[in-house]
Amino acid sequence: MSETVDALCEELSLTAVADHYATLADEAAKKKRSFVEYLEQVLSAEAALRAERSREMLIKLATFPTVKTLEQFDFEAAPGAPKARLQELSGLAFIERRENVILLRPSGVGKTHLAIALGVRATQSGIKVRFITAADLVMQLEKAKREDRFDQYLKRAILGPRLLILDEIGYLPMQKQQADMFFQVIAKRYEQGSVILTSNLSFGDWDQSFDDNAALTSAMLDRLLHHAHVIQIRGESYRLRDARQSGLIGSKANATQATA
Numbered sequence: 041m042s043e044t045v046d047a048l049c050e051e052l053s054l055t056a057v058a059d060h061y062a063t064l065a066d067e068a069a070k071k072k073r074s075f076v077e078y079l080e081q082v083l084s085a086e087a088a089l090r091a092e093r094s095r096e097m098l099i100k101l102a103t104f105p106t107v108k109t110l111e112q113f114d115f116e117a118a119p120g121a122p123k124a125r126l127q128e129l130s131g132l133a134f135i136e137r138r139e140n141v142i143l144l145r146p147s148g149v150g151k152t153h154l155a156i157a158l159g160v161r162a163t164q165s166g167i168k169v170r171f172i173t174a175a176d177l178v179m180q181l182e183k184a185k186r187e188d189r190f191d192q193y194l195k196r197a198i199l200g201p202r203l204l205i206l207d208e209i210g211y212l213p214m215q216k217q218q219a220d221m222f223f224q225v226i227a228k229r230y231e232q233g234s235v236i237l238t239s240n241l242s243f244g245d246w247d248q249s250f251d252d253n254a255a256l257t258s259a260m261l262d263r264l265l266h267h268a269h270v271i272q273i274r275g276e277s278y279r280l281r282d283a284r285q286s287g288l289i290g291s292k293a294n295a296t297q298a299t300a
């Protein structure tokens with residue numbers, strides 16, 4: 041151990057170097073490693089720590105409601121989820137190409153899980169991601185408008201992340217001004233960056249959620265679908281399936297849900 045090295049590490053914020061240089065030096069002496077090999081090991085430790093910190097920071101900034109991974113997704117339980125396409129998407133080329141991913145249909149089939157999992161995968165590759173529900177987005181847009189910083193909000197929160205995840209389109213029926221603001225979000229992102237979007241509504245029913253404005257809805261879908269991977273998930277709710285398997289509900293309730 042050297043006080044000078046410790047002080048320099050502190051000054052240069054080299055946390056991993058400070059933690060490991062002495063142990064690695066002993067090891068290098070025993071194994072007769074060259075100076076260059078030793079330096080390589082010390083610097084690798086610092087690089088690994090920084091990469092880990094940056095991944096953690098990106099996960100935090102993404103504001104996921106929970107962290108889910110593709111590995112946790114049981115494709116056997118979701119025969120309607122196209123495994124090969126989702127695995128292809130997890131390669132993240134769609135983000136490079138600024139394409140969108142739209143996950144559609146029934147409640148509880150894992151749409152949010154898959155959206156988060158793709159988002160988490162992106163953060164692991166150093167990509168800035170932002171997750172927000174449609175309802176929260178509308179609330180934030182309204183707040184920004186009231187506070188006269190709508191354009192800044194669009195620039196920072198909407199154009200800032202390379203991947204924007206908009207969850208639960210369709211649960212909140214929007215009024216005219218809300219639908220207009222939401223449209224601006226989609227228009228801003230168009231060909232600028234990827235959006236992953238989930239909805240329990242099929243496209244034909246989207247206008248119900250956007251103030252029954254068919255013109256606005258079709259202009260929005262036009263932009264969203266121009267470069268998009270649309271994934272229709274079929275199947276029964278995983279939540280209900282869990283409940284049924286633990287005997288909480290009978291199979292009849294489940295059958296009704298599956299076709300809802």
Ligand code: ADP
Pocket residue numbers: 108112113114115117118146147148149150151152153154238278279
């Ligand atoms: P949706 O967004 O389609 O309503 P969620 O993604 O919220 O559904 O899924 C509901 C819950 O069930 C979540 O906790 C999710 O992790 C879990 N889940 C859904 N489908 C699967 C699956 N095939 N494998 C593992 N967990 C799943």
Ligand code: MG
Pocket residue numbers: 148151152153207208238
């Ligand atoms: Mg969901």
